[in-house]
Amino acid sequence: EIVMTQSPATLSVSPGERATLSCRASQSVSSNLAWYQQKPGQAPRLLIYGASTRATGIPARFSGSGSGTEFTLTISSLQSADFAVYYCQQYNNWPRTFGQGTKVEIK
Amino acid sequence: QLQLQESGPGLVKPSETLSLTCTVSGGSISSSSYYWGWIRQPPGKGLEWIGSIYYSGSTYYNPSLKSRVTISVDTSKKQFSLKLSSVTAADTAVYYCASVPFGGWYQNWGQGSLVTVSS
Numbered sequence: 499e500i501v502m503t504q505s506p507a508t509l510s511v512s513p514g515e516r517a518t519l520s521c522r523a524s525q526s527v528s529s530n531l532a533w534y535q536q537k538p539g540q541a542p543r544l545l546i547y548g549a550s551t552r553a554t555g556i557p558a559r560f561s562g563s564g565s566g567t568e569f570t571l572t573i574s575s576l577q578s579a580d581f582a583v584y585y586c587q588q589y590n591n592w593p594r595t596f597g598q599g600t601k602v603e604i605k
Numbered sequence: 606q607l608q609l610q611e612s613g614p615g616l617v618k619p620s621e622t623l624s625l626t627c628t629v630s631g632g633s634i635s636s637s638s639y640y641w642g643w644i645r646q647p648p649g650k651g652l653e654w655i656g657s658i659y660y661s662g663s664t665y666y667n668p669s670l671k672s673r674v675t676i677s678v679d680t681s682k683k684q685f686s687l688k689l690s691s692v693t694a695a696d697t698a699v700y701y702c703a704s705v706p707f708g709g710w711y712q713n714w715g716q717g718s719l720v721t722v723s724s
C-alpha cells in the first residue's frame with residue numbers, strides 16, 4: 499500500500515497570501531495524483547487531477563505540480579472561501595490511498 | 606453533470622450488516638469511462654477508501670476491509686451498493702459514494718450518509 503503523507507498538518511495563512519501544501523508518496527505514483535478541498539459538513543470537492551489539471555470550474559488561483567513522489571498544491575492568493583481541509587489521493591496503485599489532510603486556517 | 610445520492614439506514618447495531626445504496630443521475634452508470642466508488646470518513650478524521658466497482662461488476666477493495674465488504678452494481682436501477690458486515694463502533698462514519706473516471710480520481714460526490722453503529 500502506498501502511504502501518502504501531507505505537510506504541514508495545519509497551515510495558518512492571512513487572506514491574500516500564498517499557501518503551499520505538500521504531499522509525499524511512499525513510492526512513485528507518476529502523475530496519478532488528485533487534490534480535494536473539504537469544508538465542514540460538506541463532501542470533498544475535486545480540485546486537481548493528473549497532478550496539475552484543474553477540475554471543471556476550479557479557479558486559476560489553485561495550481562498543482564510535481565510527479566513521482568513529491569507534489570505541491572499552491573493557492574496563489576487565499577480567499578475566505580479557501581479556508582478548508584485539503585487532501586491528496588494517489589490512483590496509481592490499488593488500494594487507492596489518501597493523505598491525512600492539511601487544514602488551512604485563517605492567521 | 607453526474608449527481609449521486611446515498612441512501613440507507615442511519616443506525617446499525619453492532620455485529621450487523623451496514624447497507625447503503627448510491628443512485629446515479631445525469632449520466633449512464635454503464636459508461637465504460639467510469640468506475641463507481643465508496644469512501645468513508647469517521648467523525649473528525651480523514652478520508653478512507655473503501656472500494657470501487659466497474660459497471661461490468663469488477664471490484665477492488667481496501668485490504669483492511671476486504672473480508673467484510675461487498676460492492677455491487679445494478680445497472681437497470683442506475684444504482685451501486687455497499688454492504689459492510691460485522692460492524693463495530695469503529696465503522697461509524699459518513700459514507701460517500703462517488704464517480705471515478707477511468708478508476709482514478711473522485712470527480713462527483715454524493716452529499717454523504719452518516720451511519721452510526723450503536724445498540
